[in-house]
Amino acid sequence: MPRSADAGKGLTAIVLGTNEIASAVGVFLHRVGFGVVLSQDDDHPVLRRKMAFHDALFGDTVKLDEVRAERADNGMQIFNALRHFRLVQVTWLGLPDLMPVGTIDVLIDARLQAQYRRPDLRGLARTSIGLGPGFVAGGNCDAAIEVLGARCAIDPASIVSALHAGRWHAHREIGAPVHRGEIIGDLSGDPQRAACDGVLRGLVRDGREVAAGITLLEIDRRGRHAQWTGIDDHSRAVAKAVLRALKLPAATKRRPKSARFPA
Structure with a gap:
């Protein structure tokens, strides 16, 4: 993979999941030039919706770290959107429906659910990355990234x-x-x-x-230090690990303040 600021320009990334970690990965890939599509895992509802692109699936206006997302309902809409790279695409379509849209340069499984069998991602994209337990580099993906806890170390x-x-x-x-x-x-x-x-x-x-x-x-439970919007430190670290696995630099961007509980 190239290392320039536009390292991903013209490339397509499919992220499985619309949770907060999948969304953070989508933000970081978008910033380095990828056309990004997030595919919803309908078996498990998303909790941290103000820290994710999930609600775009319902037509809500969603912006995360200054990156906007929009819903895509069919392959043609996604195909056209990927030609412009302006917004992250969020869709109910599963991977089998997305594969005919075009070549997948990067495929990332960010569903992070403990109760499903990890698929073999190899051969489905030029590079495949599995997040969380159950993924083995060279076994069922090209690169595996450890993620603390099945669901972001929820208390x-x-x-x-x-x-x-x-x-x-x-x-x-x-x-x-x-x-x-x-x-x-x-x-x-x-x-x-x-x-x-x-x-x-x-x-x-x-x-x-x-x-x-x-x-x-x-x-x-952290009182005035509680966070419920934006990208938290854990999700940010995972997203940066994805870029490292792809040998891409993180794009520099001002970090917006997240919503905090008032003092």
């Missing part, structure tokens, strides 16, 4: 998971201060309460059908 004491399947309805918004025992939403009418004091960092999108065991909400 188990700060989450609430679904005890049964149902439809989730959120009563609060990400970024809201909450108190232990406060009702945050309901699962098919069953109230779901905050497990601790803090700030809502993650919340399944309202109206989503979820399976038993799915995490519904996450609370950041």
Whole structure:
């Protein structure tokens, strides 16, 4: 791979996942010139939606670290968008639907889910990278990057998971201060309460059908140091590791301030 500031110019990267780490990777690849497409993993809802491009799938205006994303609904829309490289594309289309769009220069599996079998990515793109446990360089991908924890080291004491399947309805918004025992939403009418004091960092999108065991909400317990928007240090480190694996320099860009809990 070339090392110039426009090292990825004219190249296409497909990132599997729309979570906060997949989105951070998308931002960094976009900055070095790649045309980037994020493909949603519909089996697991995204929690940290204000730190990700996920909500663009629903037509929301989403900007992360000054990079905008838009929804793409079909292969032709993606093909045309990749000719301009202005925005990150976010789509419900899976990898089999994206492969006919054109040559995939870089394929990155950033789904980071513990309960699925890791696919063999080799041969599906010129370079394939697997993030998290289960990926082995030369085994099922060209490069493997370790990621702390299956889901970004989420504090188990700060989450609430679904005890049964149902439809989730959120009563609060990400970024809201909450108190232990406060009702945050309901699962098919069953109230779901905050497990601790803090700030809502993650919340399944309202109206989503979820399976038993799915995490519904996450609370950041750090008070005024809580973060619920922007790219956090962990996601930034993973994104930089991806560029290193591709032998690309990180583009220099001013880091915008993330939302913080008011003092």
